[in-house]
Amino acid sequence: MIVPQSYQIQINEHYYSVPYLYIGKRVDVYTSNDYIIVKYEGKEICRHLRTDGEGRTVVDSHKPEAHQNIDRKTASTIQLMMCLKSVKVWMTAYIVTAYQKSNSIRITIDQKKLPSVRA
Structure with a gap:
């Protein structure tokens, strides 16, 4: 079997990485x-x-360094998206609570009350 450009060989329906070299x-x-x-x-x-x-x-050491960096950046992007999603859920809950209390849509955001979120 010849190792393809993807450095992943197919056995039945599963792919396995091979060192890119x-x-x-x-x-x-x-x-x-x-x-x-x-x-x-x-x-x-x-x-x-x-x-x-x-x-x-896929084993990380089988990937060229450039591909390993892409995966790290992708993981960081996913973490950031999850963080933003958490803030959005919190903000939605805050807005609903504010509306229920006053029957108005006046929204103020106090930075001190925002939850601390780490990426």
Whole structure:
């Protein structure tokens, strides 16, 4: 099997990462009940626990550094979005409470009363 540009080989419906240095190279893949073993020129280059069903098993060290950075940025973006979502939920609750108390839509935000949120 030739390692594709995605450095992920497909076994049944599951994808397993291979160190990116082997992109374009022919590797041998061995499967057992428990493991997927990938060898290059007879030398084992990676081993994964076998997973049945669709999905991906990707090891960070198999990725080029540029791809690792993308994943870190994506994780940071997701954390920020979750933080903003929390603030939005809190603000919505605050607005509903303010409206129920006064039957008006006068909204003031006191920065000291905002919950502290860390990303």
